[in-house]
Structures are given as C-alpha cells and as structure tokens.
Amino acid sequence: MWMQRELTLRPRERGFHLITREVLEGLPELRELRVGLLHLFIRHTSASLTLNENASPDVRDDFETWFNEAVDEDFRGWTHTLEGPDDMPAHIKASLLGPSLTLPVRDGRFALGTWQGIYLCEHRDHGGPRRLMVTLWGESR
C-alpha cells in the first residue's frame, strides 16, 4: 500500500509549533496500516520538522530562544542579506533540524514514544502557509 498527498499547514508565527494532531487528521489512511512508515517532507528551505517533547509549551519557547542565539541574525559573516535579516538564519536552522521525518506506524497508529510530538519549526517572521508532501507505505491490516 502506497499513499502520497500534499498537506498544507496554516500560517504560524515564527517559533516551534506542535502539529501532531493536524497531521493525523490529514491522514485517515494511517488506520489501515498494520506495519509501515510515514514520511513527512516540508517543501521549503526556511522551515523544518523535528520531533520533541509534546507536553510543556516552555520547551518549544526555549527551542526558539536557543536557536536564535546559536544562529544569530547579526552574525557578521552573512552575505546573503537581500531577503531580510531572518532569511539566512532560517536556511541554517532548516538544515540543522532537517526537512523530513520518518515515523514508524504499527496497528494503525504512530509508534512514537509517550512524550514525542511533531514540531513545525517556522524560522521566518512571515513564513505563510507551509506545504508538506506526505508519503505512507507498508502492509494493510
């Protein structure tokens, strides 16, 4: 079984956002899989996807604070500054975190750990809607 579809995520402010529920709601076919994998792929170079703690909003705030310090808008080395001060840091953050996640599926559900949630990492001040290409494959129930 193969399923591939584009999902569009509504615009979010710069920061780290929990999107597990939104992804699940866009994937009713997940329930039909006995064993398989889900590939989530973001079709942009200034936003990214990661997995992390799904309970405390302050964890997501600390992600934003730390990444802003680690990849400084005021870094003197930037030469690609035409698209604004948030652009080049967004590209670096996107590659540090990565454009995709591959998640195990078992008996119609994600086989994640208890505390794992899917984050949309929006690195731009005004990123707009973000498009995911979602691919699900495996053996049916």
Added chain:
Amino acid sequence: MWMQRELTLRPRERGFHLITREVLEGLPELRELRVGLLHLFIRHTSASLTLNENASPDVRDDFETWFNEAVDEDFRGWTHTLEGPDDMPAHIKASLLGPSLTLPVRDGRFALGTWQGIYLCEHRDHGGPRRLMVTLWGESR
C-alpha cells in the same frame, strides 16, 4: 518483506556510545534481505541517534565535549528547568542530531562506509534504558 520490533538498549552514561554490534545482534532477519532499508527510531526526546567514526573512542569523547559547550546547561535563556539542568540541553541536542537513522541494506548486510558506526547519543545524566522501534523492509534473497 516487513519486520518491525522494539529493541531495548541497556542504560548508558551520558555521552556518545557505539551500538552497531548491539543493533545487529537484535536483527537476525537482516541476513534475509537482498536489497532494502533499515529504519532505527528512538522513542525518546532526550537521547538521539547518529552515524559517525567507529574506530577512535576520542572522537566520541570530543562529540560530548563539543555538544556540552554548544548547548550550555548554564544558558541564561532556559525557562524549562523543572527537570534538572541537563534536561533542556538534552532536548535541543536530540533535535540537532535527530531521532532516527535510515540505513541501506544489501545482500544481507548494512551497506555502510568502512568507518561508519551507529551512535547512541545519551544526553541525560541518568537516561535509563532506551527503546528503539526498528523497521526493516525490502526484497528477500
């Protein structure tokens, strides 16, 4: 052919640990694949997986030293401090390195480079046992 199983790794101290042999011993079915892929997925948000140099233990020591400097426990920006000073840095390190590896399999063996080994990256002082969800799929020999 699909195989999916949980593997539990014994507790290890904070740092970077070579686990290639332990993973292989838990996957006898690998030998049956002619061509395929192995997906290793850690079900935690304060430990991670990466591939790196499998020969010199000082490489793994330098990983621990560098990541502790880059993601400082004393960073003034942390607000999520309830679970100890090693907790929030562990979440950031886990997302920088990532929760999963996808490895090519060919003729019953990993098709890795000569120097590539699988690292468990334990970011907590007392992380305990770590659970992997392992998925193997491809064509049989």
Added chain:
Amino acid sequence: MWMQRELTLRPRERGFHLITREVLEGLPELRELRVGLLHLFIRHTSASLTLNENASPDVRDDFETWFNEAVDEDFRGWTHTLEGPDDMPAHIKASLLGPSLTLPVRDGRFALGTWQGIYLCEHRDHGGPRRLMVTLWGESR
C-alpha cells in the same frame, strides 16, 4: 520496484555544493516511478547531505562561513587531532547535517519545493571522491 546503486561524486573543495543535477543524471530509473521515495546515503563520516536553497551561490558560501564559526577548528576541547585540524570539526558537522536524505518521488520526478536543491557538504580540505549509496523504491508507472 527496488533499485539500489552506488554513485561516486567527483572530488570537490571544502564547502557546500549543489548536486541535484548530478544525482538525477545517475538515476534514469526515477522516471519509471509513479509514487515512491529516494534514499541518498553518503558512506563517509566527514561529509554530509542536506537540502537547501538552490538559486543563490551566496547562501552556500554563508553555510560554509557559519559552520566554520560554529564548529571551530581551534576549539580547545578537541583531543582527536591526529588527522589534522579539519578532521574533528568535519565529524561534528557531518552529524549536525546528517548522512542521508529521503526524498518523495511522484510521476517520475522529485516532489521537491521550487527552491530546494541537494547539497553535498564537503567538510574536509581534501575529501576526495565521495560515494553515495542510492536506493529507490515504490510503485511503477
């Protein structure tokens, strides 16, 4: 349908290099897939793969500048120095960016975003040719 093959990339200087076209030319089978995935895996521990902006060469220059500042050859904590000052930073950069990419394929083409290109990240001064293990799987057209 499964296809797996080794591709060798010609030597490149230290830095970030766009290789989308070179990868496509090595994969004529891609056109036969209706839906599937491509896994690109680099068999080295001092070079890596990422996706990022495919238009402006100054973005790739800024990647090199930022990573050299973030993972400093002169970091006082290095103990693995036997293979030269560029070696240990190369290992860290390789794990930050990762050894593989999984890309969606649809109707015989990559389903990437408009601005996404494949980067070879060469972290060594004289890395030489780099070997990729390429795996393509999915449903034929």
